[in-house]
Amino acid sequence: METTYTISVFTEDIVGLLNRITIIFTRRNINIESMIASESEVKGIYRYTIVITVLPERIEKIVKLIEKQVDVMKAFYHVNDEIISTEIALYKISAEAIKQNELFIKTINKHHARIIRVSFDYIVVQKAGGAKGIMDLFNDLEQFGMLEFSRSGRVAVTKPMKTLSTYLKEIEISNSN
Amino acid sequence: MIHDKYNKEVTGAEALILALLDAGAKDVFGYPGGAIMPIYDALYDYSDKLKHYLVRHEQGAIHAAQGYSRVSDKVGVVFATSGPGATNLITGIADAQIDSNPVVCITGQVASHLIGTDAFQETDVIGISMPVTKWNIQVTKAEDIAPAIAKAFYIATSGRPGPVLVDITKDAQFGKTIYNYKKCEGIRSYIPYPKVNIESVKQAADLINKAKKPFILCGHGVLLSESQKQLLELAEKGNIPVASTLLGLSAFPAQHPLYVGFLGMHGNYGPNILTNECDVLIAIGMRFDDRVTGKVSTYATQAKIIHFDIDPAEINKIIHADVAVIGDAKESLDLLLPLIESTNGKERKEWLKRFEECHQIEFEKVIKTAVNPTTPSIKMSEVIDKFHKLSEGKAIVATDVGQHQMITTRYYQFHDTNTNVTSGGLGTMGFGLPAAIGAKISRPDKQVVVVVGDGGFQMTIQELGTIMDYNIPVKILLLNNNFLGMVRQWQQLFFEKRYSFTELKNPDFVAIAKAYGINGKKITERKDLNGALKEMLDSKESYLLEVLVETEENVFPMIATGASVSEIILE
Ligand SMILES: Cc1ncc(C[n+]2csc(CCOP(=O)(O)OP(=O)(O)O)c2C)c(N)n1
Numbered sequence: 001m002e003t004t005y006t007i008s009v010f011t012e013d014i015v016g017l018l019n020r021i022t023i024i025f026t027r028r029n030i031n032i033e034s035m036i037a038s039e040s041e042v043k044g045i046y047r048y049t050i051v052i053t054v055l056p057e058r059i060e061k062i063v064k065l066i067e068k069q070v071d072v073m074k075a076f077y078h079v080n081d082e083i084i085s086t087e088i089a090l091y092k093i094s095a096e097a098i099k100q101n102e103l104f105i106k107t108i109n110k111h112h113a114r115i116i117r118v119s120f121d122y123i124v125v126q127k128a129g130g131a132k133g134i135m136d137l138f139n140d141l142e143q144f145g146m147l148e149f150s151r152s153g154r155v156a157v158t159k160p161m162k163t164l165s166t167y168l169k170e171i172e173i174s175n176s177n
Numbered sequence: 178m179i180h181d182k183y184n185k186e187v188t189g190a191e192a193l194i195l196a197l198l199d200a201g202a203k204d205v206f207g208y209p210g211g212a213i214m215p216i217y218d219a220l221y222d223y224s225d226k227l228k229h230y231l232v233r234h235e236q237g238a239i240h241a242a243q244g245y246s247r248v249s250d251k252v253g254v255v256f257a258t259s260g261p262g263a264t265n266l267i268t269g270i271a272d273a274q275i276d277s278n279p280v281v282c283i284t285g286q287v288a289s290h291l292i293g294t295d296a297f298q299e300t301d302v303i304g305i306s307m308p309v310t311k312w313n314i315q316v317t318k319a320e321d322i323a324p325a326i327a328k329a330f331y332i333a334t335s336g337r338p339g340p341v342l343v344d345i346t347k348d349a350q351f352g353k354t355i356y357n358y359k360k361c362e363g364i365r366s367y368i369p370y371p372k373v374n375i376e377s378v379k380q381a382a383d384l385i386n387k388a389k390k391p392f393i394l395c396g397h398g399v400l401l402s403e404s405q406k407q408l409l410e411l412a413e414k415g416n417i418p419v420a421s422t423l424l425g426l427s428a429f430p431a432q433h434p435l436y437v438g439f440l441g442m443h444g445n446y447g448p449n450i451l452t453n454e455c456d457v458l459i460a461i462g463m464r465f466d467d468r469v470t471g472k473v474s475t476y477a478t479q480a481k482i483i484h485f486d487i488d489p490a491e492i493n494k495i496i497h498a499d500v501a502v503i504g505d506a507k508e509s510l511d512l513l514l515p516l517i518e519s520t521n522g523k524e525r526k527e528w529l530k531r532f533e534e535c536h537q538i539e540f541e542k543v544i545k546t547a548v549n550p551t552t553p554s555i556k557m558s559e560v561i562d563k564f565h566k567l568s569e570g571k572a573i574v575a576t577d578v579g580q581h582q583m584i585t586t587r588y589y590q591f592h593d594t595n596t597n598v599t600s601g602g603l604g605t606m607g608f609g610l611p612a613a614i615g616a617k618i619s620r621p622d623k624q625v626v627v628v629v630g631d632g633g634f635q636m637t638i639q640e641l642g643t644i645m646d647y648n649i650p651v652k653i654l655l656l657n658n659n660f661l662g663m664v665r666q667w668q669q670l671f672f673e674k675r676y677s678f679t680e681l682k683n684p685d686f687v688a689i690a691k692a693y694g695i696n697g698k699k700i701t702e703r704k705d706l707n708g709a710l711k712e713m714l715d716s717k718e719s720y721l722l723e724v725l726v727e728t729e730e731n732v733f734p735m736i737a738t739g740a741s742v743s744e745i746i747l748e
Contacts, residue, residue, distance in 0.1 A: 011366070012366055015315075016303060016304075016307065016313075019304065019307055020307055023307060023308050027308065060493070061490070061493070061494055064489050064490040064492075065490050067489075067490075068488070068489070068490045070311065070312045070332055070364060070366065070367045071312075071364075071366050071367075072366055073365070073366040168365070171365065171366070171368060172365065175363050175365070175367075175368060
């Protein structure tokens with residue numbers, strides 16, 4: 001059965017590397033559901049968090065191909081149970097929502113969202129959480145007039161306790177032999 | 178001028194030449210153009226140290242560099258200009274990537290302030306080459322050139338080799354820098370030689386020692402890791418039959434009694450059919466290409482699979498390995514050998530006899546008439562058989578792609594190691610002639626013969642100009658069937674003989690060769706074959722021998738696409 005995996009890739013900070021990684025997916029006709037790049041806990045090392053849905057027999061092969069890239073330090077994959085992840089979403093709602101103030105505030109509270117900007121003609125709501133919660137709020141807010149909606153990709157940390165620096169040491173050791 | 182090269186201010190272009198020399202390069206194949214002119218200008222002063230061969234098309238340069246690297250441990254180096262020069266390399270880079278050839282390509286690029294503006298001859302060669310290079314980089318500053326070259330050579334040659342590309346902007350070539358060269362000895366994110374896990378080696382030894390019907394598949398990795406000796410020892414110690422993939426040919430001497438032949442679609446009968454009878458399959462430095470496995474779901478399902486490979490991404494990619502030994506094959510086999518029980522050639526005799534029986538069947542049904550035909554027209558197989566005998570299997574043989582390629586790899590029995598130069602993974606027509614040029618430059622001591630078809634010859638025929646220019650004594654054996662033979666064979670077998678655009682109207686090839694000052698001859702009759710081959714081999718200079726061969730000959734045996742290795746057909 002197709003499963004959703006979160007792939008964490010630790011890399012050198014190099015122009016074009018992201019492209020090298022994405023072509024591994026595109027060549028195999030795999031859709032990247034989300035992808036985020038940021039600096040990791042180790043200075044100078046970048047972390048890409050990529051979400052894809054594939055058959056379990058494919059994931060390991062794909063991750064090995066990512067790791068094979070010269071400038072990739074290490075790549076891991078995890079199923080949803082093995083990570084703690086979240087996304088963030090922004091909803092820009094028409095200021096008309098004020099007219100149904102009570103229902104609007106109730107909806108926001110029910111979803112543990114918050115208002116981060118109120119302006120003359122719009123209101124911006126922010127919610128962090130899983131993909132489902134974010135979409136549920138979207139559906140509930142639509143009645144108030146959705147002007148714009150934007151979702152970040154998934155950010156994740158893994159439950160296993162091995163740290164990136166331990167892996168880096170391992171790589172160093174194996175290269176010095 | 179050269180002895181005091183360090184800590185001296187030079188242009189980026191000169192730094193490039195110095196860095197190539199420091200990296201050990203002696204020969205370059207290339208073609209100039211606007212964006213690489215500063216480099217060519219710097220080369221002018223160094224042409225006695227770094228010999229440049231002006232090819233006649235950039236595809237010729239990259240294939241020559243591949244051939245150059247295939248027959249020795251040298252790295253092929255290529256120069257090309259930006260835009261069309263760079264894109265003309267792409268086919269060869271893709272070929273080098275899939276066949277793991279260490280090649281360093283240097284491309285000129287427009288000045289950095291013009292990048293992204295659709296400037297004249299600007300193309301995103303970094304983007305285009307990304308899927309087909311092991312690594313690539315764009316350099317925009319003179320001081321970054323030498324480190325990039327050091328890194329490029331290290332990456333191209335270490336671990337599983339492959340092509341790399343260094344794209345250098347024109348301003349970086351003109352810029353000034355203090356020259357220094359530091360050999361690259363490691364990159365923290367890159368593990369070219371994974372440490373061999375001794376436990377997996379023990380498991381492999383255990384499986385091999387217990388096996389009644391073990392079978393070794395030798396791949397290109399044996400040549401790349403230079404573990405020919407270890408392979409021979411393993412085979413002899415365990416009395417284990419050895420078959421070879423297309424790119425593994427010449428790693429194990431074909432004359433050896435334990436050598437049982439060539440694997441795959443047009444390989445030998447025994448090694449294919451007995452893949453599905455062995456009890457332990459020992460795959461060394463090979464990647465279970467679909468031309469070798471046929472239908473994967475029925476491939477060696479009865480056997481335990483031991484897979485030796487340096488590239489972790491090859492393990493379980495196609496065929497599940499019961500034991501995977503990840504690492505350099507030489508290192509792994511050195512660890513394995515002491516654990517292998519010596520059989521003194523006594524064990525597994527029944528099993529070896531099975532190969533002998535299969536060979537007899539193939540001999541009766543295919544080989545006998547292939548090498549001694551009674552047909553009026555000449556057959557490719559008899560040409561190669563005679564060429565093999567006359568050269569005692571000791572020539573470097575480059576091939577192009579098609580029927581003549583499969584016939585050559587079937588009937589030329591490679592005696593010496595690293596003498597098979599062919600385009601395996603990509604199957605690039607036009608590869609043969611330039612690859613043979615590179616091979617001859619790399620190994621001037623060797624007889625180098627390229628076997629080509631009339632189709633593929635015309636894809637890079639312009640390289641006759643390179644042969645003429647530098648007097649490169651490459652021998653050309655053209656097997657002319659006036660067809661795109663391999664495609665015609667498939668049309669005959671799978672498309673009801675509808676010969677759609679496979680018949681060729683050909684020029685007078687000998688006249689073309691002569692126009693390039695290359696001596697040649699065309700023969701059409703069997704009685705002239707031996708003498709003509711001899712004349713070609715004995716020639717001190719380049720020579721073209723065109724042999725008119727049967728138009729509608731088919732290559733057999735054959736495993737049809739999607740069929741199992743055990744369903745190989747003999748006729
Ligand atoms: C660049 C390229 N184009 C097309 C093909 C497809 N192809 C494979 S074999 C072949 C026929 C080759 O004909 P020829 O060179 O005459 O050799 P023959 O098979 O007759 O020995 C063709 C067209 C290819 N392998 N490479």
